[in-house]
Amino acid sequence: MSANEKISKEALKEKVLEKLPTLPKVVQEAWKLMERPNVSPELISEVIGKDITLTAKILRLINSPFYGFPNRIGSLKHAIILLGFNTIRGLLISSVLFGEITPPLMRIWEHACECATTAGIIARQLNYKEADEITVAGLLHDMSKVVLKVYLPEIDAKIEIVKQKSLCLDYEAEKEVMGFAHDVINLWLAEQWHFPPSLTEALAYHHTVEKAKKYPQFAAIINLADVLIHVYRLTPGMEVIPEIHPKTYEILNIFPDFLFEIIRTMDRTLYNLEWGIDERK
Amino acid sequence: MKENNKAFLLISEKDKNFLKNCLKELGYQPQFCEKEIYFLEKLYASPPNLIILDLDCNSSFFETIKIIKSSPIFLEVPLIVLCSLEKLENINWEDINLDDFLVRPFKKIEFIKRLDLAKIRASRILDANPLTKLPGNTTIISKIQQLIARNQDFALGYVDLNHFKAYNDRYGFVRGDEVIKLLARIITNVISNIPGETFVGHIGGDDFVFIVPPEEAEKVAKQIIEYFDQIIPSFYDQEDRKKGIIISKDRKGNLQKFPLMTLAIAIVRNWGNYRLKHYGQAIKVITELKKWAKKDRSKSTYVMERRSSPE
Numbered sequence: 001m002s003a004n005e006k007i008s009k010e011a012l013k014e015k016v017l018e019k020l021p022t023l024p025k026v027v028q029e030a031w032k033l034m035e036r037p038n039v040s041p042e043l044i045s046e047v048i049g050k051d052i053t054l055t056a057k058i059l060r061l062i063n064s065p066f067y068g069f070p071n072r073i074g075s076l077k078h079a080i081i082l083l084g085f086n087t088i089r090g091l092l093i094s095s096v097l098f099g100e101i102t103p104p105l106m107r108i109w110e111h112a113c114e115c116a117t118t119a120g121i122i123a124r125q126l127n128y129k130e131a132d133e134i135t136v137a138g139l140l141h142d143m144s145k146v147v148l149k150v151y152l153p154e155i156d157a158k159i160e161i162v163k164q165k166s167l168c169l170d171y172e173a174e175k176e177v178m179g180f181a182h183d184v185i186n187l188w189l190a191e192q193w194h195f196p197p198s199l200t201e202a203l204a205y206h207h208t209v210e211k212a213k214k215y216p217q218f219a220a221i222i223n224l225a226d227v228l229i230h231v232y233r234l235t236p237g238m239e240v241i242p243e244i245h246p247k248t249y250e251i252l253n254i255f256p257d258f259l260f261e262i263i264r265t266m267d268r269t270l271y272n273l274e275w276g277i278d279e280r281k
Numbered sequence: 282m283k284e285n286n287k288a289f290l291l292i293s294e295k296d297k298n299f300l301k302n303c304l305k306e307l308g309y310q311p312q313f314c315e316k317e318i319y320f321l322e323k324l325y326a327s328p329p330n331l332i333i334l335d336l337d338c339n340s341s342f343f344e345t346i347k348i349i350k351s352s353p354i355f356l357e358v359p360l361i362v363l364c365s366l367e368k369l370e371n372i373n374w375e376d377i378n379l380d381d382f383l384v385r386p387f388k389k390i391e392f393i394k395r396l397d398l399a400k401i402r403a404s405r406i407l408d409a410n411p412l413t414k415l416p417g418n419t420t421i422i423s424k425i426q427q428l429i430a431r432n433q434d435f436a437l438g439y440v441d442l443n444h445f446k447a448y449n450d451r452y453g454f455v456r457g458d459e460v461i462k463l464l465a466r467i468i469t470n471v472i473s474n475i476p477g478e479t480f481v482g483h484i485g486g487d488d489f490v491f492i493v494p495p496e497e498a499e500k501v502a503k504q505i506i507e508y509f510d511q512i513i514p515s516f517y518d519q520e521d522r523k524k525g526i527i528i529s530k531d532r533k534g535n536l537q538k539f540p541l542m543t544l545a546i547a548i549v550r551n552w553g554n555y556r557l558k559h560y561g562q563a564i565k566v567i568t569e570l571k572k573w574a575k576k577d578r579s580k581s582t583y584v585m586e587r588r589s590s591p592e
Contacts, residue, residue, distance in 0.1 A: 082466045
């Protein structure tokens with residue numbers, strides 16, 4: 001570990017999730033939803049699954065050794081079932097505190113939701129049973145970028161400058177400024193929070209897919225989803241598009257026409273992406 | 282001083298120094314908080330060993346107490362309330378699940394002794410299952426007898442895990458314990474959404490008992506099964522999960538294939554013109570029903586007696 005890594009890991013050891021903001025709309029919708037009698041955990045997970053901070057908090061909580069089964073739960077729906085509605089309400093109440101989601105943070109939130117949806121589409125198309133968990137990985141794959149913006153704003157500012165100047169990827173700019181990128185921070189946090197290995201690998205290796213030893217398909221799907229979203233949205237401020245990792249095709253056993261199928265489905269689904277729940281269901 | 286021995290207080294400026302000194306004497310690291318909303322956030326992020334809420338500075342925290350005590354993390358954490366004599370009169374202990382209270386003006390020795398006792402009492406949980414902290418046999422029996430004596434309508438459910446031994450043999454008892462804790466969580470959460478008289482007990486090993494109003498029993502059984510079936514695959518290793526079976530030794534020592542764990546639930550209802558007379562009778566009926574529920578152990582199944590019915 002480089003000196004820079006050591007310093008940042010120490011700085012980030014402090015309770016990182018505390019100061020992260022949550023989308024007020026998500027809290028409102030979730031709260032309203034929980035007032036319905038017999039509401040299903042699945043519906044609640046669809047609403048909460050649009051917020052990075054709440055999802056991370058919920059997964060951190062259910063994987064805490066206190067609950068008795070750390071490193072097991074990667075599905076938001078399962079986490080909600082196991083935490084119970086009272087605890088979820090408690091998390092909702094306390095989540096409204098920490099500042100608003102500024103426009104740069106909002107871009108990360110939007111990208112996260114779209115990546116989550118796309119990852120889910122890919123997983124279902126490939127008949128993976130763990131579509132839930134893969135969706136969560138899609139949502140959280142950039143969570144460390146949020147952490148950087150909120151906790152290390154000076155470093156984040158430097159990264160932005162490098163990005164503008166060299167027109168490069170976030171990943172490359174982060175490496176230049178800090179010596180390592182957001183996927184490494186993801187790894188520290190996921191390990192600290194006892195996330196299941198499948199989720200941890202997806203968060204840590206979605207840029208370096210060859211490093212995913214136990215669950216390469218998870219990392220590969222997030223890699224693919226991330227790129228497809230960048231292509232699809234041509235995110236402003238991200239004129240540079242990451243490449244699909246060479247191993248991704250091999251791991252998922254897919255061919256280029258598969259991508260067309262996915263993009264077609266994305267077209268239908270992302271157009272309707274709302275911040276609440278899909279009332280048509 | 283125990284490392285990380287934190288005490289969280291939700292309190293105004295009043296008595297802050299007094300409390301700080303008392304807590305330090307007891308070996309706690311006091312952390313103060315003035316707003317309820319920050320309090321919950323801190324609690325979940327970094328659970329303390331003692332919680333003190335000041336009723337005089339904030340009277341709306343009965344909801345907060347309910348939220349705190351609904352989580353297993355805080356079951357053994359003493360929750361102490363401070364208040365003035367006037368406020369004390371209006372508190373109904375049935376409604377709030379706290380461990381002790383202290384009345385202003387405080388006396389140092391009493392304060393310290395009370396907190397010390399609360400800590401000891403909290404770890405002396407009688408009759409609770411050490412793994413799940415749920416009530417055990419003594420409480421279960423007395424609860425059932427209480428309801429029968431009151432001639433109250435209720436449904437008694439017995440939950441049993443199929444193929445648990447095979448799982449333990451294959452993955453070890455530490456992971457087996459995780460499954461027990463999972464099942465306890467599921468049953469507890471499903472029941473906590475049911476209105477009326479409810480109860481969850483842990484007889485030991487992989488056997489649980491629940492009590493709900495009779496008209497809710499079927500819905501409860503279905504939901505427990507639905508949630509368990511969904512989540513249990515995550516507790517198996519990838520290869521076993523894909524195959525849907527594990528290979529383990531049966532009771533004779535031969536290698537056998539076992540499916541993923543499933544549940545067997547048996548329910549008897551004290552309802553309408555079908556009345557139970559004694560705890561023993563209830564258990565006898567349940568034991569019979571369990572045999573039916575375990576006929577096909579490859580699927581989660583619930584069985585209810587059909588003799589009772591609403592009047």
